[in-house]
Amino acid sequence: MTEQHTPWAEPYKIKMVEPLAMTTRAHRQKALEEAGYNTFLLKSEDVYIDLLTDSGTSAMSDRQWAGMMLGDEAYAGSRNFYNLEAAIQRYYGYKHVIPTHQGRGAENLISRILIKPGDIVPGNMYFTTTRLHQELSGGTFADIIIDEAHDPENLFPFKGNVDLKKLEALIEKHGAKKIPYVSIATTVNMAGGQPISLANMRALRELTNKHGIRIIHDMTRVAENAYMIQQLEPGHAHRSTAEIVHELCSLTDGATMSAKKDALVNIGGFMATNEWDVFEEARNQVVIYEGLHTYGGLAGRDMEAMAIGIAESVDEDHIRARVGQVAYLGEKLLDAGIPVVKPIGTHGVFLNAKAFLPHIPQTSFPAQALAAELYLDAGVRTMERGIVSAGRNKDTGENYMPELELVRLTIPRRVYTQAHMDVIAASVANVYRNRDKVKGLKMVYEPKYLRFFQARFEPLSA
Numbered sequence: 381m382t383e384q385h386t387p388w389a390e391p392y393k394i395k396m397v398e399p400l401a402m403t404t405r406a407h408r409q410k411a412l413e414e415a416g417y418n419t420f421l422l423k424s425e426d427v428y429i430d431l432l433t434d435s436g437t438s439a440m441s442d443r444q445w446a447g448m449m450l451g452d453e454a455y456a457g458s459r460n461f462y463n464l465e466a467a468i469q470r471y472y473g474y475k476h477v478i479p480t481h482q483g484r485g486a487e488n489l490i491s492r493i494l495i496k497p498g499d500i501v502p503g504n505m506y507f508t509t510t511r512l513h514q515e516l517s518g519g520t521f522a523d524i525i526i527d528e529a530h531d532p533e534n535l536f537p538f539k540g541n542v543d544l545k546k547l548e549a550l551i552e553k554h555g556a557k558k559i560p561y562v563s564i565a566t567t568v569n570m571a572g573g574q575p576i577s578l579a580n581m582r583a584l585r586e587l588t589n590k591h592g593i594r595i596i597h598d599m600t601r602v603a604e605n606a607y608m609i610q611q612l613e614p615g616h617a618h619r620s621t622a623e624i625v626h627e628l629c630s631l632t633d634g635a636t637m638s639a640k641k642d643a644l645v646n647i648g649g650f651m652a653t654n655e656w657d658v659f660e661e662a663r664n665q666v667v668i669y670e671g672l673h674t675y676g677g678l679a680g681r682d683m684e685a686m687a688i689g690i691a692e693s694v695d696e697d698h699i700r701a702r703v704g705q706v707a708y709l710g711e712k713l714l715d716a717g718i719p720v721v722k723p724i725g726t727h728g729v730f731l732n733a734k735a736f737l738p739h740i741p742q743t744s745f746p747a748q749a750l751a752a753e754l755y756l757d758a759g760v761r762t763m764e765r766g767i768v769s770a771g772r773n774k775d776t777g778e779n780y781m782p783e784l785e786l787v788r789l790t791i792p793r794r795v796y797t798q799a800h801m802d803v804i805a806a807s808v809a810n811v812y813r814n815r816d817k818v819k820g821l822k823m824v825y826e827p828k829y830l831r832f833f834q835a836r837f838e839p840l841s842a
């Protein structure tokens with residue numbers, strides 16, 4: 381481990397480089413128009429610094445690449461599956477493992493297995509794909525995150541916490557039998573990458589045990605969450621990130637994982653459970669949607685890289701530098717007076733578009749417009765996390781109007797340097813200086829599901 385009195389720095393050196401695309405503003409203007417003002421529809425070769433997502437965008441280590449060469453591409457019972465299973469059991473403690481092609485493959489399985497039509501699924505804020513799978517199985521998502529999470533200015537360090545009173549009220553109203561599980565994300569993406577505290581998880585476990593309700597863990601960024609507990613929650617400073625990760629998992633009954641984030645792979649995920657019956661049903665279903673239960677849509681080499689990435693994700697030097705880099709960018713933007721979600725989250729910095737562009741009403745998509753403008757300014761690609769991402773209420777068809785109207789500057793792991801962070805901060809500051817000129821958008825094409833991925837927009841004239 382590095383000395384704690386020295387600043388964080390990348391705990392690796394660079395052995396291979398990938399040149400970046402440098403473009404002109406005129407080129408970007410054309411690319412943006414062709415993309416319908418949706419950063420998801422830009423070609424990656426037209427992007428300079430890509431902060432669209434931290435999903436599948438990590439740089440793998442030399443050990444992971446070496447592991448790729450040890451792929452055992454057998455249809456059934458590949459050695460890499462057993463290595464992956466052992467890594468999940470060791471680092472996360474779950475008993476049974478089903479690989480899936482990525483996180484939403486696991487969400488599909490768990491939702492089909494556990495949710496019946498009419499069920500309620502409480503969670504610490506929604507995530508787009510997670511909620512959609514719950515709805516497709518006939519469930520209704522209910523938000524039980526603490527109120528502080530909806531306020532970008534609130535400095536509470538654990539804005540991923542569950543409001544236990546909200547959960548108790550739901551149990552009272554619907555009865556425990558209508559609640560197949562509580563869905564808990566570590567960390568909470570849509571709140572700005574905010575962690576849940578261990579104290580809150582323990583209290584939630586106590587309450588759910590009393591009512592015989594499961595906790596299903598969306599553990600996509602569990603190492604980042606554990607690191608924040610180590611740093612900020614009293615009584616845990618002496619514990620390792622790995623130990624805290626293990627305890628967080630132990631407080632839950634099963635999990636879905638997008639290994640494309642914390643676990644440092646470009647593709648992959650899994651479902652895990654401690655219940656034999658759920659595992660058996662998952663083994664039945666996985667062959668319909670993903671592949672055999674020992675590969676779940678992945679090549680053997682992908683499972684090997686994931687097994688190695690899981691171990692690397694809880695390395696103290698890695699996680700300190702990872703979260704440190706995000707905090708570095710966050711501090712720079714705060715110093716420049718830019719409105720961002722506070723405290724700074726672990727996987728990205730989230731601009732508060734309502735405060736950044738107060739002249740654009742939410743129905744004219746201020747976060748979408750801001751993401752487009754950031755791309756135009758210097759070729760930095762970001763993502764809308766506001767009214768477009770929130771979509772429509774499945775029963776009324778009305779747009780959700782989320783409190784948080786955000787642009788996410790998501791930092792891929794081990795990919796960019798501090799100098800890139802400086803460029804990003806300078807570009808955001810430039811757009812902020814000229815914010816009055818940014819105009820709203822109108823949506824001209826709206827897909828039926830997860831519209832943010834493929835929707836198209838045009839600028840409003842006034």
Ligand code: F0G
Nearest residue numbers: 433435482483484507509569598600638
């Ligand atoms: N849960 C969370 C908290 C996520 O952030 C994601 C993906 C998923 C589940 C679904 O996993 O993409 O592997 O199917 N988030 C990406 C993002 C897409 O950019 O935040 P997936």
